[in-house]
Amino acid sequence: xxxxxxxxxxxxxxxxxxxxxxxxxxxxxxxxxxxxxxxxxxxxxxxxxxxxxxxxxxxxxxxxxxxxxxxxxxxxxxxxxxxxxxxxxxxxxxxxxxxxxxxxxxxxxxxxxxxxxxxxxxxxxxxxxxxxxxxxxxxxxxxxxxxxxxxxxxxxxxxxxxxxxxxxxxxxxxxxxxxxxxxxxxxxxxxxxxxxxxxxxxxxxxxxxxxxxxxxxxxxxxxxxxxxxxxxxxxxxxxxxxxxxxxxxxxxxxxxxxxxxxxxxxxxxxxxxxxxxxxxxxxxxxxxxxxxxxxxxxxxxxxxxxxxxxxxxxxxxxxxxxxxxxxxxxxxxxxxxxxxxxxxxxxxxxxxxxxxxxxxxxxxxxxxxxxxxxxxxxxxxxxxxxxxxxxxxxxxxxxxxxxxxx
Numbered sequence: 177x178x179x180x181x182x183x184x185x186x187x188x189x190x191x192x193x194x195x196x197x198x199x200x201x202x203x204x205x206x207x208x209x210x211x212x213x214x215x216x217x218x219x220x221x222x223x224x225x226x227x228x229x230x231x232x233x234x235x236x237x238x239x240x241x242x243x244x245x246x247x248x249x250x251x252x253x254x255x256x257x258x259x260x261x262x263x264x265x266x267x268x269x270x271x272x273x274x275x276x277x278x279x280x281x282x283x284x285x286x287x288x289x290x291x292x293x294x295x296x297x298x299x300x301x302x303x304x305x306x307x308x309x310x311x312x313x314x315x316x317x318x319x320x321x322x323x324x325x326x327x328x329x330x331x332x333x334x335x336x337x338x339x340x341x342x343x344x345x346x347x348x349x350x351x352x353x354x355x356x357x358x359x360x361x362x363x364x365x366x367x368x369x370x371x372x373x374x375x376x377x378x379x380x381x382x383x384x385x386x387x388x389x390x391x392x393x394x395x396x397x398x399x400x401x402x403x404x405x406x407x408x409x410x411x412x413x414x415x416x417x418x419x420x421x422x423x424x425x426x427x428x429x430x431x432x433x434x435x436x437x438x439x440x441x442x443x444x445x446x447x448x449x450x451x452x453x454x455x456x457x458x459x460x461x462x463x464x465x466x467x468x469x470x471x472x473x474x475x476x477x478x479x480x481x482x483x484x485x486x487x488x489x490x491x492x493x494x495x496x497x498x499x500x501x502x503x504x505x506x507x508x509x510x511x512x513x514x515x516x517x518x519x520x521x522x523x524x525x526x527x528x529x530x531x532x533x534x535x536x537x538x539x540x541x542x543x544x545x546x547x548x549x550x551x552x553x554x555x556x557x558x559x560x561x562x563x564x565x566x567x568x569x570x571x572x573x574x575x576x577x578x579x580x581x582x
Contacts, residue, residue, distance in 0.1 A: 216506045223576040224517040230571040236553040239287040240539035246273040269324040288363040290400040295321030298400045314357035315321040337404035344383040381423040387412040390422025419441035424472035438473045479545040488536035
């Protein structure tokens with residue numbers, strides 16, 4: 177009996193040892209809970225910030241796009257904040273709802289995309305080339321359906337139908353011929369469909385010839401390549417305070433069918449906005465928003481009518497408008513949220529002579545009627561390059577949010 181007991185004990189011990197020796201399966205990454213906030217009559221739950229990419233070089237001005245389901249991609253600028261002929265950037269992809277991101281794919285930077293019916297995404301250029309008084313052109317690329325690749329398109333992007341002569345962005349850039357010069361307007365903001373469900377609408381901003389301030393215009397296209405100006409949303413005659421004038425913008429269709437355009441006027445100045453009741457053919461007189469400010473805004477409306485607006489400077493912020501009418505806004509401090517959970521890489525003030533070490537350029541998008549993602553950057557050395565001897569990096573982050581209505 178004792179021998180048998182010893183054998184059984186040894187067998188049991190061996191089984192335990194074998195179980196202990198088995199490799200532990202790696203746990204897939206998961207969103208980590210951050211804060212749950214009461215925002216007006218809404219409850220908003222935010223994840224802890226999740227790293228998208230980091231680099232010793234420039235890595236900033238992020239844009240974010242939803243491909244459906246758990247698929248996303250982000251476009252990041254990798255060049256200095258200055259007008260130049262070559263505009264490098266990278267695209268990174270996520271297949272798990274924004275939790276993890278692929279190795280960046282290089283290419284030219286541009287922040288306006290067109291989601292096409294076949295599931296592909298058309299990538300419009302940022303800068304356009306001056307072709308004539310009524311024509312500006314640029315190079316287009318695409319992300320084919322169900323791929324994480326980028327292809328150049330043979331056919332160019334063309335923008336015509338300008339109500340006035342457009343100027344040059346920088347007379348010193350480009351070759352000796354006029355058609356090589358950079359045009360005074362750039363694609364900027366968020367695209368959407370007209371009421372017919374087929375026509376694409378997109379915003380551009382820039383200066384008309386002889387103007388001291390910027391203007392924002394709305395263009396229309398049947399195919400995403402050939403564009404015609406539909407209207408001037410706000411121009412240099414805008415009476416709102418801001419030396420730059422109407423420029424960087426976002427457009428969204430509200431639940432009542434109106435179009436809302438929110439635009440920058442200057443740093444640290446409240447956003448301007450106006451509405452259109454006729455699908456962007458005419459616009460109301462610009463007025464300031466009550467609270468939100470100041471550089472490139474991003475807008476997103478949920479199927480339940482909750483309107484999100486992200487931006488900032490100073491700071492990085494997210495504003496919510498429960499009624500979906502752009503009247504009353506409640507603020508969430510994304511800078512404070514980041515600093516609470518990413519203590520070793522805070523977004524601080526007065527870095528390298530600027531007011532923050534984030535551009536405050538953001539993008540917010542809904543993934544369904546309750547969840548959204550918001551993306552932003554964190555700069556290790558402000559607007560200046562990181563010294564070669566430094567171990568610091570620039571980085572881009574994303575926060576996942578959930579909105580519960582009472």
